[in-house]
Amino acid sequence: MKLEKVSREYVMPHSVLPASLYTAEQTRALDQTAINSGVPGFKLMQRAGHAAFDRLRHRWPEACSVTVLCGGGNNGGDGFVVAVLAQRLGMQVQLLCIGPEDFSSGLTGEALQAWNWLLEEQVPYQHYAGQPFVGELVIDALLGTGIAGTVRGDFQRAINQLNRTDTPVVALDIPSGLCSDTGAVMGVAVRADMTVTFIGVKRGLLTHQGPEYVGELLFDSLRVSDDVYESVEVAGFITGADDVSHLLPPREETAHKGSCGHVLVVGGDTGMGGAVIMAAQAAGRCGAGLVTVATRTAHLAPLLTRCPEAMAVGVRSGAELDRYIQRADVLVVGPGLGKHAWGEQLLMAALKSEKPLVLDADALNLLGQRGVFGQLKGGNWVVTPHPGEAARLLDCSVADVQADRFAAVVALQSAFGGVALLKGPGSLSFDGDAIHLNPTGNPGMASGGMGDVLSGVIGALIAQGLSSGDAARLGAWLHGAAADRNAEQKGTRGMQATDLLAQLRLLVNGL
Numbered sequence: 001m002k003l004e005k006v007s008r009e010y011v012m013p014h015s016v017l018p019a020s021l022y023t024a025e026q027t028r029a030l031d032q033t034a035i036n037s038g039v040p041g042f043k044l045m046q047r048a049g050h051a052a053f054d055r056l057r058h059r060w061p062e063a064c065s066v067t068v069l070c071g072g073g074n075n076g077g078d079g080f081v082v083a084v085l086a087q088r089l090g091m092q093v094q095l096l097c098i099g100p101e102d103f104s105s106g107l108t109g110e111a112l113q114a115w116n117w118l119l120e121e122q123v124p125y126q127h128y129a130g131q132p133f134v135g136e137l138v139i140d141a142l143l144g145t146g147i148a149g150t151v152r153g154d155f156q157r158a159i160n161q162l163n164r165t166d167t168p169v170v171a172l173d174i175p176s177g178l179c180s181d182t183g184a185v186m187g188v189a190v191r192a193d194m195t196v197t198f199i200g201v202k203r204g205l206l207t208h209q210g211p212e213y214v215g216e217l218l219f220d221s222l223r224v225s226d227d228v229y230e231s232v233e234v235a236g237f238i239t240g241a242d243d244v245s246h247l248l249p250p251r252e253e254t255a256h257k258g259s260c261g262h263v264l265v266v267g268g269d270t271g272m273g274g275a276v277i278m279a280a281q282a283a284g285r286c287g288a289g290l291v292t293v294a295t296r297t298a299h300l301a302p303l304l305t306r307c308p309e310a311m312a313v314g315v316r317s318g319a320e321l322d323r324y325i326q327r328a329d330v331l332v333v334g335p336g337l338g339k340h341a342w343g344e345q346l347l348m349a350a351l352k353s354e355k356p357l358v359l360d361a362d363a364l365n366l367l368g369q370r371g372v373f374g375q376l377k378g379g380n381w382v383v384t385p386h387p388g389e390a391a392r393l394l395d396c397s398v399a400d401v402q403a404d405r406f407a408a409v410v411a412l413q414s415a416f417g418g419v420a421l422l423k424g425p426g427s428l429s430f431d432g433d434a435i436h437l438n439p440t441g442n443p444g445m446a447s448g449g450m451g452d453v454l455s456g457v458i459g460a461l462i463a464q465g466l467s468s469g470d471a472a473r474l475g476a477w478l479h480g481a482a483a484d485r486n487a488e489q490k491g492t493r494g495m496q497a498t499d500l501l502a503q504l505r506l507l508v509n510g511l
Contacts, residue, residue, distance in 0.1 A: 018201060026232055045077050050085065051196060052082055075176075078141050142158065149186065182403065183203075183426065201238070206238070260287060268336040283460040287508055293310050300312045322353075333363045334362050357382070361389075382468050385423065409421075438476040441483055447495060450497045479500065
């Protein structure tokens with residue numbers, strides 16, 4: 001019987017994940033602390049195997065056979081436990097091991113204990129030699145979080161073979177070949193349909209290439225106590241749905257438009273008027289009491305036709321912008337701003353204002369070209385670069401940024417002050433204190449105007465009293481969650497930035 005793979009259109013159930021993120025080293029510290037507290041390491045390994053087996057049985061209850069691919073580390077030990085449980089349930093088990101000919105000679109600690117248990121249970125095994133995978137499910141227990149360097153040899157061969165099959169794949173802890181700290185693929189990595197991660201959520205699962213390889217992400221704490229978690233430092237935090245109600249409580253009965261903040265959107269050079277329209281609409285849908293748009297005079301009529309709630313003004317220079325700046329609580333600068341003298345004048349006027357700023361798109365490109373940031377370090381702003389813009393700001397390559405997105409977002413904030421929001425799968429924000437990761441979003445967002453909408457969302461949140469750091473992380477979550485809802489209804493292909501507006505209004509109201 002052929003089992004159904006998890007659709008790539010599936011939106012991961014992020015609400016089930018805990019808030020804390022960990023590096024591989026921190027996860028090992030959690031594991032060791034739990035052991036030191038009195039939980040035997042082999043008991044934790046058995047719990048991991050049980051957790052994964054329970055999840056795969058729930059997802060594919062009709063499965064009668066399984067192939068388990070195991071390496072020689074603790075990740076392989078988790079796989080041995082799954083193999084034992086599957087055989088005990090009466091499933092046909094194909095266990096394929098990659099390692100020395102005398103496989104057990106390379107095993108130590110809990111992995112060796114699991115191997116001896118497997119032998120006691122008389123689970124048959126073979127050395128991997130490229131043979132077909134015969135199970136209806138394949139369990140990836142090849143390489144864990146300790147991987148260093150490019151995947152090679154039989155591990156590479158097995159992963160490539162696995163990725164060519166149409167059999168559902170369950171990865172234990174992390175897809176083999178994926179760096180748990182950065183989300184980078186180490187040459188080759190398993191494309192899992194489901195990943196069950198243990199004890200701590202590894203930060204690389206949710207950013208860079210991680211979302212492409214993880215599939216459905218599930219978590220199990222292995223019943224580790226709260227005291228253990230409190231003793232180990234975290235690498236960051238996941239923004240979730242609970243943050244909406246926490247940061248956006250119900251409005252007071254006496255609220256009025258003046259108490260809900262005034263956003264000024266600045267941009268829309270010739271031919272790019274749509275960018276400021278989308279930013280203005282997003283700001284309004286996310287609760288800003290007043291929205292003003294300063295743009296080219298030629299754009300006023302279409303702007304008011306599309307967004308009559310906004311106040312629209314035509315400006316020819318930075319000097320003309322000053323009086324509108326004084327009335328605003330926050331400035332969104334960059335959507336369609338252009339890279340010419342008009343846009344640069346408006347940007348300079350905004351920077352001199354000392355008002356909270358959201359800087360996006362051409363505002364970042366202008367600042368990068370002129371080197372202005374060096375004179376303005378420590379400003380009251382949110383910068384929102386995608387990897388290409390971040391590379392220009394940091395004077396490095398896009399590959400350098402993506403190789404370690406966590407280091408890149410820290411470098412952006414360190415260099416330019418304020419709050420840095422590095423966009424892309426698993427967007428990261430850093431306010432100088434804590435890194436926050438946004439788990440929402442999908443490939444449908446790869447279309448023009450999405451960044452303009454995000455800028456408007458963040459501006460509206462700041463206008464309503466959120467700190468720049470909270471506005472950046474919650475804005476990214478709302479933006480991605482709106483896209484996820486739209487994808488659930490209509491799919492990812494063909495999604496437009498304005499499709500998010502109706503969902504944004506629901507989300508900011510907790511609906």
